[in-house]
Amino acid sequence: MVDRPNGLLARTPERQLSLLARHLPALYAEPIEEPAVRCYPAWTGSINGRQVYSLAAGTNELWCTTSGGVLRWKWSGNARYTWFSSEHGLPSTRFEWIVLDGQRHPWVASKTFGVCYWDDQIWRQLSSAEGLPSDHIVSMAVDLSGTVWIATKQGLGYVAWQEEKPEWHFYDLLAAGIPTLQPTCLAFDADNRLYAGTAFGLFAPSQGEKAWRRYTLVDGLPSNQITTLLCSRDSSIWAGTASGLVHITFTNGVTRCPEIKGAVHAISQEPDKDGIWILTSEALWRYRDNSLEHLDAPLLEKAGNLYAVTAGIEKSWIGSEVGVIEYSTGPALIRTPGVRDLPDGGISSLAVDTQNNLWVGAATGVWVYQNREWRSLHPGNQLISPITNISGIQSMADGAVWVGSWQNGNRGGLRLFRGGIEIPSNRNGIPEMIDAMALSTVFNATGTLWVATGDRLYYQDGKEWRQTDGPEPGGLILKLLVDPQNRIWSGLYAGLYMRKWNNWKKILDGLSIYALATDGSSTIWCGTSHGLYIIKREIPELLELDLPSCRVQSICLVDGVVWLGTGAGLVRLKDGQIQIWDTKNSGLVGQNVKSLAMDANHILWVGTTSGLCQFDTSRE
Numbered sequence: 001m002v003d004r005p006n007g008l009l010a011r012t013p014e015r016q017l018s019l020l021a022r023h024l025p026a027l028y029a030e031p032i033e034e035p036a037v038r039c040y041p042a043w044t045g046s047i048n049g050r051q052v053y054s055l056a057a058g059t060n061e062l063w064c065t066t067s068g069g070v071l072r073w074k075w076s077g078n079a080r081y082t083w084f085s086s087e088h089g090l091p092s093t094r095f096e097w098i099v100l101d102g103q104r105h106p107w108v109a110s111k112t113f114g115v116c117y118w119d120d121q122i123w124r125q126l127s128s129a130e131g132l133p134s135d136h137i138v139s140m141a142v143d144l145s146g147t148v149w150i151a152t153k154q155g156l157g158y159v160a161w162q163e164e165k166p167e168w169h170f171y172d173l174l175a176a177g178i179p180t181l182q183p184t185c186l187a188f189d190a191d192n193r194l195y196a197g198t199a200f201g202l203f204a205p206s207q208g209e210k211a212w213r214r215y216t217l218v219d220g221l222p223s224n225q226i227t228t229l230l231c232s233r234d235s236s237i238w239a240g241t242a243s244g245l246v247h248i249t250f251t252n253g254v255t256r257c258p259e260i261k262g263a264v265h266a267i268s269q270e271p272d273k274d275g276i277w278i279l280t281s282e283a284l285w286r287y288r289d290n291s292l293e294h295l296d297a298p299l300l301e302k303a304g305n306l307y308a309v310t311a312g313i314e315k316s317w318i319g320s321e322v323g324v325i326e327y328s329t330g331p332a333l334i335r336t337p338g339v340r341d342l343p344d345g346g347i348s349s350l351a352v353d354t355q356n357n358l359w360v361g362a363a364t365g366v367w368v369y370q371n372r373e374w375r376s377l378h379p380g381n382q383l384i385s386p387i388t389n390i391s392g393i394q395s396m397a398d399g400a401v402w403v404g405s406w407q408n409g410n411r412g413g414l415r416l417f418r419g420g421i422e423i424p425s426n427r428n429g430i431p432e433m434i435d436a437m438a439l440s441t442v443f444n445a446t447g448t449l450w451v452a453t454g455d456r457l458y459y460q461d462g463k464e465w466r467q468t469d470g471p472e473p474g475g476l477i478l479k480l481l482v483d484p485q486n487r488i489w490s491g492l493y494a495g496l497y498m499r500k501w502n503n504w505k506k507i508l509d510g511l512s513i514y515a516l517a518t519d520g521s522s523t524i525w526c527g528t529s530h531g532l533y534i535i536k537r538e539i540p541e542l543l544e545l546d547l548p549s550c551r552v553q554s555i556c557l558v559d560g561v562v563w564l565g566t567g568a569g570l571v572r573l574k575d576g577q578i579q580i581w582d583t584k585n586s587g588l589v590g591q592n593v594k595s596l597a598m599d600a601n602h603i604l605w606v607g608t609t610s611g612l613c614q615f616d617t618s619r620e
Contacts, residue, residue, distance in 0.1 A: 031073075031078070031079040031080060031081050031336070032078050032079070032080045032081075033080070033081055033082070033083075034074075034080050034081070034082045035082065035083075036082050036083070036084055036088050037088075037121070038087040038088055038587070039087070039088060039089050039122050040086070040087045040088075040089075040586055040587035041087075041619060042587070042615055042616045042617075042619040042620055043086065043087040043586060043587025043588070043613060043614070043615055043616075044087055044587070044613060044614050044616075045068065045069060045085035045086050045087060045093060045587065045589050045611065045612075045613045046342055046343060046369075046374070046611070046612045046613060046614060047067065047068035047069065047085065047093050047342060047343065047589060047610075047611035047612060047613075048067060048068050048341075048342040048343060048344045048611075049066035049067055049068025049069055049071060049083065049093075049336070049342070050066070050067065050068075050321070050322060050323055050336075050344075051066060051067040051307070051319075051320075051321050051322075051323075052064045052065070052066050052071075052307060052308065052319030052320060052323060052324050053065050053066065053067070053094070053095070053096055053307045053308060053319055054095070054096060054097050054098045054307070054308045054319060055098065055308045055309070055310040055317050055318075055319050055324070056098045056099055056100045056106060056310060057310045057311075057312045057317065058100055058104050059104070060074060060075045060076045061073060061074045061075070062310075062312075062317055062324070063098055063100065063106045064098070064319060064324055065094070065095040065096065065097070065098045065108055066094075067093070067094060067344070067345075068083075068085065068093055068342065068611070069083055069084050069085035069086070069088075069090060069093045070083075070084040070085075070090065070095065070098070070106070070108055070118075070123075071083055071084070071324075071336065072084070072106075073324070073334065081336055084118070084123060085587070085589070086583065086586075086587040086588060086589045086613060087587035087613075088122065088123055088587075089116070089122045089123035089124065089125075090108075090116055090123045091113040091116065091125055091127075091583040091584060092110055092112060092113045092583065092589070092590065092610060093589050093590075093610055093611055094110060094610065095108040095109060095110045095116075096109065096110055096111060096137070097109040097110075097137065097139065097140045098140075099140050099141065099142045099148060100142065101117075101142055101146050101147070101148050102142070102145060102146015102147070103146065105117055105118055105119065105120070106118050107140065107148050109137035109140050109150065110137060111136050111137060112135060112136070113125070113127065113135055113583070114126055114127030114128065114132050114135040114137065115127070115132070115137060115140070115150055117148075117166070125584070126159070126166055126168070130166075130168070131167065131168040132150070132152055132157075132168055133152050133153075133154035133155045133157075133170070134152040134153040134154035134155075135152075136152060136153035136154075137150060137151070137152055137153075138151040138152060138153060138182050138183065138184060139151045139183060139184060139185045139186055140186070141185075141186035141187060141188065142188075143158075143188040143192050143194075144188055144190075144192040145192065147159065147160070149171075149186055149194075150168075151182065151183045151184075151186060152182075153181070153182055154181060155170060155171075155172075155173070155181045156170075156171045156173050156181070156183060156186075156196075157169050157170045157171050158171060173196070176212070177203075177211070177212050178196055178198065178203050178212060179198075179200060180198045180199065180200060182198070182199075183196040183197060183198050184197045184198055184199060184225070184226055184227060185197040185226055185227065185228050185229045186229065187229035187230060187231045187237075188231060189205075189231040189235065189237075190231070190233070190235060193205040195229055195231060195237065197226025197227070197228070197229050197239065198226060199224065199225050199226075200214075200216070200224055201214050201215050201216035201217075201221065201224045201226065202214070202215040202216075202221070202226050202229070202237075202239050202248075203215075204237065204248075215239070215246075215248065215254060219253075219254050220246065220253070220254035220255075220256055221239070221241055221246055221254065221256075222241050222243040222244035222245075222246065222256060223241040223242040223243035223244070224241075225241055225242035225243075226239055226240070226241055227240045227241055227242055227263055227264055227265065228240040228264055228265065228266050228267050229267070230267040230268065230269060230276070232269055232274070232276065233269065233274065234274065235249075235250070236248060236249040236250075237249075238267045238276060238278070240263075240264025240265070240266075240267055240278070241263075241264060242263045243261070243262065243263070244256065244257065244258075244260050244261055244262070244264070245257040245260040245264050245267075245278060257292060259285070259292055259294065260278065260280065260283075260285060260292075261280075262280050262281065262282075263280060263281060264278060264279070264280055265279045265280060265281060265306065265307060265308065265309075266278075266279045266307075266308045266309045266310075267279075267309075268309050268310045268311040268316070269311055270311040270312070270313070270316075271311065271312065271313055272313050272314075273288075274288065275287065275288045275311065276288070276311075277309045277310075277311045277316050278309075279306055279307075279308065279309040279318065280306070281305055281306055281307075282305075282306065283295075283296075283300070283306070284297075284300055284306065284309065284318060284327070295327070295331075297330060297331045299325065299330075299331040299332070299333065300318070300320075300325070300331055302322075303318075303320040303321060303322050303325060303333075304320060304321030304322060305320065305321045306318055306319070306320050306321075307319040307320065307321075314328060315327060315328040316328075317334075318331070323335060323336065341367070341373075341374040341375055341376045342367075342374050343360050343362055343367045343374070343376075343611065343612050344362060344364040344365070345362050345363055345364050345611070346362060346363060346594070346607075346608065346609040346610065346611070347360060347361070347362050347594060347595055347607025347608060347609075347611065347612045348361050348362055348363065348389075348390050348391065348594060348595065348607070349361035349362075349390050349391065349392050349393045349595055349607070350393070350595040350596065350597035350605050350607050351393035351394065351395045351401070351597060352395065352597050352598070352599045352600070352605075353395040353399065353401050354395060354396075354397065354398075354399050355370075355399065356599050356600045356601070357369060357370045357420070358370075358597065358599060358605055359393045359395070359401055359403070360605075360607070360612060361390025361391075361392070361393050361403065362390060363388060363389050363390070364388060365377065365386070365387065365388055365390075366383075366387060366390060366393075366403055368420050370420065375420070377420075377422075382417075382420060382421050382422060383415075383422050384415075384422050384424070385410050385411070386410070386411045387403060387405050387411060387412060387413070387415055388405060388407055388411045388412070389405050389406055389407040389411075389412060390403060390404070390405055391404050391405055391406040391434050391435055392404045392434060392451075394449060396447055396449070397447055399418065399419075400416060400417065400418050401416075401417040401418075402414060402415070402416055402417075402449055403415045403417065404434030404435075404451060405434060406434060406435050412434075413430075413434065414430055414434050414451060430451070430458055430465045434451050434452070434453055435452050435453055435454065435476060435477055435478065448460060448461075448482075450480055450482055450488065451480075452470065452477035452480050452490070453477075454470075454476060454477070455469075455470040455472060455473055455474055455475050455476065455477065456468075456469065456470055457469070457470050457477070457480075457488070457490075468502075470490060471490050471492070471497035471499065471504040471506070472492060472494065472497070475492045475493070475494060476492060476493060477490050477491070477492060478491045478492060478493065478512070478513055478514065479491035479513055479514065479515060479516045480516070481516035481517070481518060481524070483518050483522070483524060484518070484520060484521070484522070485500075485522060487499065487500050489507075489516050489524060490504075491512075491513025491514070491515075491516055491526070492512075492513060493512045493513075494509070494510065494512075495507070495508045495509045495510060495511055495513070496508035496511070496513050496526055496528075496535075496540075498538065505538070507535060507538060507540055508526065508528065508533065508540050511528040511529055511530055512528060512529040513526060513527070513528055514527050514528065514529070514551065514552060514553045514554075515527030515552055515553055515554050515555045515565075516555070517555040517556070517557050518557075519557045522536065522537070523535065523536050524536075525555050525557065525562070526540070527551075527552030527553060527554065527555050527564065528551075528552060529550065529551055530542075530550050531543065531545070531547065531550050531552060532545060532547070532552045532555075532564065545571075545573075545578060546578065547564070547566055547571060547578075547580075548566055548567075548568035548569040548571070548580050548582060549566040549567035549568035549569070550566075550567075551566060551567035552564055552565070552566055553565050553566060553567065553592075553593060553594050553595075554593060554594060554595050554596045554607075555596070556596035556597065556598055556604070558598045560574075561573070561574045562574075563596050563598070563604060564596075565593030565594060565595065565596050565606065565607075565608075566593060567591070567592050567593075568582065568591050568592070569581055569582035569583075569588065569591055569593065570582075570586075570588055570593050570596075570606060570615075581615075586615075587613060587615075588606065588608070588613060588615075589606075589608055589610050589611045589612070589613040590608030590609055590610025590611060591608070591610075592608055592609040592610070593606055593607070593608050594607050594608060594609060595607035598617075601618075602616065602617045602618045603615070603616055603617070604617050
């Protein structure tokens with residue numbers, strides 16, 4: 001039995017949602033893009049921002065955090081939109097929370113990179129380096145004075161401005177009588193008093209500065225896990241829990257809303273009326289005139305998961321898996337041009353074909369970047385059947401492209417493409433699961449394709465597939481390389497092996513092998529769990545480099561320059577010098593770099609677990 005690396009399986013409805021979004025009723029058919037000035041001009045993010053996780057409404061504008069960065073819509077005159085990503089100073093592209101402070105500046109937060117705020121020119125970061133007790137944010141809120149409150153995994157506090165710089169001020173929850181450092185949500189009432197939702201119930205202010213009234217299951221809550229809070233203008237409290245919704249008033253106490261079951265994601269009040277909007281993962285509700293109404297609409301049912309809601313004047317907005325949905329008399333999708341075909345999720349494989357087209361593989365599928373346009377490959381058009389969980393992409397000299405997946409069944413296997421379209425190929429004798437790929441060009445100009453599955457190797461001999469033993473029974477082959485001397489190099493979790501004249505020889509022992517490359521000479525470059533090795537005459541040498549991470553996961557060799565993808569950034573080795581890019585000093589979309597590819601225009605494509613970006617090395 002071969003153990004394969006843990007990975008995120010593609011969600012079944014992902015492709016269905018992508019296709020569905022093309023046919024939903026849409027507002028603003030031709031919105032105008034207002035590009036933001038990039039603080040890292042050589043960098044460009046290429047991430048699908050269709051999924052919308054949180055919302056904040058301002059005057060004639062709407063701010064959204066998405067799967068591909070931060071999006072701003074403006075409606076003064078024509079509909080206009082602006083994307084903000086890593087090239088604009090954001091250390092990540094995914095943020096779970098967004099609020100607007102007293103100056104109407106947006107603040108976004110994530111579970112990894114702390115907090116960022118927009119100062120009208122650039123996104124600036126507030127993290128543990130600037131005083132936050134943790135970069136893992138749990139929730140955010142803004143009080144009546146416009147002050148931003150931030151709950152982290154290690155404590156709660158607020159931001160005060162000193163000499164035009166934000167400073168963190170700690171709020172001691174334990175001293176105040178709340179038995180946790182991690183409130184799950186925050187709210188403020190008309191007297192600017194703090195309410196805290198926790199995993200142990202709701203804490204509401206009572207008499208005395210440190211006195212709190214605690215609400216739990218005993219008081220009628222459907223769950224002690226509070227997920228969202230709203231202090232309404234009539235001084236009542238709406239509390240969403242992991243198992244339903246309650247309404248708390250001074251006269252009636254706790255009233256449970258039996259119609260709403262399951263986790264409540266968001267609650268928002270209309271700014272000009274008393275209407276309350278409540279969102280669960282699958283349904284939208286509105287409370288008005290003492291009546292709770294289920295807003296049942298086909299569009300909401302087709303939108304996949306629902307993440308957020310914010311109420312505006314005469315309309316509200318819902319963040320969903322297919323984008324922003326505007327709801328006035330009914331729902332309609334606000335479709336952002338150019339978003340639907342961008343790559344989704346973490347990038348596992350990159351390759352540039354003979355026509356200088358970029359091929360991108362991820363857990364959710366395959367994309368092609370051709371003539372400055374993105375194209376996702378779909379069944380019935382470019383694919384014979386879906387393919388997900390991509391393990392490798394190999395371009396051939398005759399223009400063909402092979403794509404392999406480590407998932408078996410109809411969504412995996414090995415596929416052959418010509419002209420960007422899958423064509424039927426001989427799969428007799430080839431396994432259904434592909435873990436690694438390599439190309440040998442020793443015997444002919446087109447090359448011989450080698451693939452690995454588990455502990456076995458397969459290669460194409462003419463039109464037939466043949467198999468041979470790998471270096472170690474039961475050892476999963478992670479990486480393959482065939483060098484100009486026709487030696488086969490196999491990287492495993494337990495070391496590096498070389499096959500010459502049908503005999504295997506162990507070159508490195510006890511190291512996981514994540515990357516293999518050759519510059520056309522007899523030298524082999526090897527990325528491991530403990531640094532970068534070069535191998536000459538079958539003798540390995542560890543290069544003494546000050547890398548940001550000892551885990552070297554990808555290698556790209558171009559014109560004597562060595563590019564490395566590590567677990568903590570991008571590295572370049574040139575003329576004996578080392579340079580490092582990470583999310584703090586560049587437009588890199590994620591620290592964990594898994595794949596690299598250089599095209600003919602000197603664009604370095606960087607695939608990370610957070611998504612894809614491009615680095616124009618000529619503009620460095």
